[in-house]
Amino acid sequence: MSQNTLYDTVWEKHKVAELPNGQDQLFIGLHLVHEVTSPQAFGMLRERDIDVAYPDRTFATTDHIAPTEAEKRQRPLADQQSEEMLSALERNVSENGITFFGFESGKQGITHVVAPELGLSQPGMTVACGDSHTATHGAFGSIGVGIGTSQIRDVLATGCIAAEKQKVRRINVEGSLGEGVYAKDIILKIIKDLGVDGGVGHVYEYGGPAIEELDMEGRLAVCNMSIEGGARAGYINPDQTTYDYLEGREYVPEGEAYEELKQYWETIASGEDAEYDDVVTIDVDGLDPxxxxxxxxxxxxxxxxxxxxxxxxxxxxxxxxxxxxxxxxxxxxxxxxxxxxxxxxxxxxxxxxxxxxxxxxxxxxxxxxxxxxxxxxxxxxxxxxxxxxxxxxxxxxxxxxxxxxxxxxxxxxxxxxxxxxxxxxxxxxxxxxxxxxxxxxxxxxxxxxxxxxxxxxxxxxxxxxxxxxxxxxxxxxxxxxxxxxxxx
Amino acid sequence: MSEDHHITEVSGSGVPLPGDDIDTDQILPARFMKEVTFDNMADYLFYDARRDDGGEFNDHPLNVYEGANIAVTNKNFGCGSSREHAPQAMMRWGIDGVIGESFAEIFADNCKSLGIPAATTDYGTVSEMQAWIEANPDGDIEIDVEAETVTYGETTVGVDIDDAMQEALVEGIWDTTQLMYSNMSKVEATVADLPYVNSN
Missing domain, CATH: 3.30.499.10 (Aconitase, domain 3)
Structure with missing residues (x-):
């Protein structure tokens, strides 16, 4: 059993209750919604006559079906199914008071790109999205998990998911990348060594000098592919790189409120006495693309x-x-x-x-x-x-x-x-x-x-x-x- | 939820789906997710794998073992995308339970949400079950969720079912929305202690 890792600390802060099935009820601090996996969940809510519990913690964008040629983004979209999906999302967010970054907002994009750059993803949060690449947000020192549509319904209705705590594997990435070798190569190397199912049952904590050297965008790329290694989530402890990236972003408070929030961020990193379920070391000195x-x-x-x-x-x-x-x-x-x-x-x-x-x-x-x-x-x-x-x-x-x-x-x-x-x-x-x-x-x-x-x-x-x-x-x-x- | 949601056992004929790392893009190709309901998903199950280059059904197991209820697969089944469309398609096609060496976590969670037991066992046992199904395509396979056993023909073997999944299915408490909805006052107490929620 891991102890005093960021994962343990953030989990405990978000744990609402133990459920009769043995799982924990975990509060989700940031729920990201897109057009493909959410319409069925909103439909289930409507059937049960339940409102969205935390619309202010829920943010939507359109990404999967978004046409990427400017002229094809005129509404209605030429592809009828895509138009139907987008219209359904617009109706669902508007009925429920959810902020939506649509084409006209100027902020539309892939949910895992938009939330970090707007400062929505922050250290010490729990993040969920109906998309397996939600691990991306772990780059800030949050727990990001991909969920299925029934779980999206859970989050919409209660702000929570039912989940079991995983084991924590620390991955120390030693060495330093040569020219022409990048964060993407680090995560591909990790998957090469540990396998596509090596992370099943675990979350990955990435650390060590080669990780600490990465800027936030590199860290996002590493955490993004945690799921390709079988890990439901992956994260990096927040540090000055994280704080510097966040300061001044749209959804990050300013002044005194920022300082207070930063104090929270500084308390959640894995402690020096942290215990992991296992530790793996990977050396990237001399790594080729x-x-x-x-x-x-x-x-x-x-x-x-x-x-x-x-x-x-x-x-x-x-x-x-x-x-x-x-x-x-x-x-x-x-x-x-x-x-x-x-x-x-x-x-x-x-x-x-x-x-x-x-x-x-x-x-x-x-x-x-x-x-x-x-x-x-x-x-x-x-x-x-x-x-x-x-x-x-x-x-x-x-x-x-x-x-x-x-x-x-x-x-x-x-x-x-x-x-x-x-x-x-x-x-x-x-x-x-x-x-x-x-x-x-x-x-x-x-x-x-x-x-x-x-x-x-x-x-x-x-x-x-x-x-x-x-x-x-x-x-x-x-x-x-x-x-x-x-x-x- | 007043109906009986207890799932203590599932049974029926089997379908072998051999192979490791069968991902959800194969189970339900992305281009078929452009529908706002799950209603038609059974039509798209393993859409590409089931067809030859001319678009005709090939000898994929789903074409051979039509009407099967229990799928027997290998390692890391359901890896990749979190799409619930994949187990929804399997369920709507007729699958009531899955047996394999291991399942990707989000896939297993989605199975639990849908009341589909996912049982795991070793490679040898899975291989024997797959061979047995090939020899007995109409034979009955039963997953006993409570006892954590699988019975096929004269053989009964022990399998593993994740504790939370077993509890949820047997006790009929896999509708987590309702379960968690009853704790909303506790949710508010948790939220009150989270600095980031209150600073915005």
Whole structure:
């Protein structure tokens, strides 16, 4: 049993009661709502004639179905089902007095991008959303959990979820990232080492020097993919980086009220005497950029490594999964991912759709052009991100290089709007899931990587070690020939 | 909620869904979530996996074991997206209970919300059950939630059901909204001590 971790402290502060089924009733301090998983829950509330208990703690946006081409955002939306979903959300928030960041607000975007940048996500909170990437908000030192629609009903009706406390695994990330290696690579490395189900039954506490060095946007990317490692939640203890990020944001109080709130934030971090259920150490010194080669985020290699042989996996089922992955991706064990042809480059999502993600990709694209064979999309995570990028002139870098510069939404991460893979296209993607069918085509192939790596893949038309684009990184950059030597 | 919500056992014929890490994007592809109710979800269950390139039904187990009530799968079933659409689709297709080596947590929570028992056991036992179903497609499999056993043919084996899920199903208290609604005064007391709620 963990003790005196942030998770223990925040849990205790939000625990309302023990329920007869043995679970705890946990108050949710921030409930984020989007159009896809909420209409059924509002419907259930209406059937029971129950009002939303804490409308002031509930914030909505539209992201999953949001068209990302400006002209397609005119209402009514051309896609009838999307229009119906959006209209239902608008009706539900207006009837219940919930703040809604719609297209006209200028703040619309992916819920896990919008809430942090507006200062809604804060340390010491519990955050819930009908979306598995709610772990993102743990970057502030909150407990963020993804919930199903029946649980959304619970939160709407009572402000609470019924939940069981998990074990806490501390993940110490030692070392320091080299040039061209990013937060995304850290979390892919963690998933590579611990597996896609390694976190089941646990929340992950990320710490250590490589985590502390990350800015808030990097921390958000790490926590975002906790669920891909099987952990329901992941968090980072708040520190000066956290406080500096929050100060002055729209939903963060000012002056004395800020100081009082900060005092609370300073009390919730894991203590020096904290006890964990287990502790794992990962060293990122010398880590190369990572790319997935398969059909789940754990099927991933450093670019200097060959694709593993199915026989290298323990257990019949993992071997079978590796064979299925190689078949779907049309790859062979022992090959390098470097040089794998790419048809589509996709930048954005709740993992990597923030200003710093576009800035680093723009650095790679500056003075380069997207390969003729590649369709390239840059989709800001929010309209706020888009405006900030445009204020810095980043949109022009993308457009000049041959990217389409879009409006905010989830877009091709899961293709619930018009942005989708066709046939067996290969997508270099800054998103979080490479599941079969995820990007809208059952034969589509997704290669997950950092935004910088997506930009490099777009330019070269194939998976490329982005370090060859950086003065200091060139020496480390791997080539397919290096990898085949390793494989031999 | 006056109806009887006690779920002490579920039974029926089985369907093997072999494989690890079967994610909710496979169970219910995202493009079918653009509906404001769950009513039609059964039509979309494993939509892509069940069809060949021409759009015709292939030999996916759901096409072979139509009418089954108990699904037997492997490790980390239901991982990925939190979409309740996935277990809703399974339930509406006819699945009343699931057995596997392990389940992703949000998926298991969603099953509990819907009153679908999720039982876990080891790889060997799961494999034997899957083989038995293939040999006995009309045979009856029963999950006894109270006793934590699964019976198929002449065989009864012990399985694990999460304590909270077992308690909730057996006692008929899996409607957590009603359960928690009765504690609203306690909720207010908890909220009163949270500095961030009161500073806004």
């Amino acid at each position: 990572l790319v997935t080669w398969g059909i789940n985020p754990g099927q991933v290699v450093e670019v200097s490594e060959p694709i593993p042989s199915p026989d290298a996996f323990e257990g019949r089922s993992e071997q079978e999964a590796a064979r299925q992955a190689l078949d779907h991706m049309d790859l062979d064990a022992g090959e390098s991912m470097l040089g794998y042809d790419v048809d589509v480059a996709f930048l954005g999502t709740c993992t990597n759709g923030r200003v710093s993600d576009f800035a680093v990709a723009a650095e790679v694209l500056e003075g380069n052009t997207v390969d003729d064979s590649v369709r390239a999309l840059a989709v800001p995570g929010s309209e706020t991100v888009r405006e900030q990028c445009e204020a810095r002139g980043l949109d022009e870098v993308f457009i000049d290089a041959g990217f389409q510069w879009r409006r905010a939404g989830c877009s091709m991460c899961l293709a619930m709007n018009d942005d989708a893979l066709h046939g067996d296209e290969v997508c270099a993607s800054s998103s979080n899931r490479n599941f079969i069918g995820r990007q809208g085509s059952k034969d589509g192939r997704t290669v997950l990587m950092s935004p910088a790596m997506v930009a490099a893949a777009a330019v070269e038309g194939e998976v490329t070690d982005v370090r060859s684009y950086f003065d200091d990184g060139q020496a480390d950059a791997a080539t397919a020939d290096d990898v085949s030597e390793v494989a031999d």
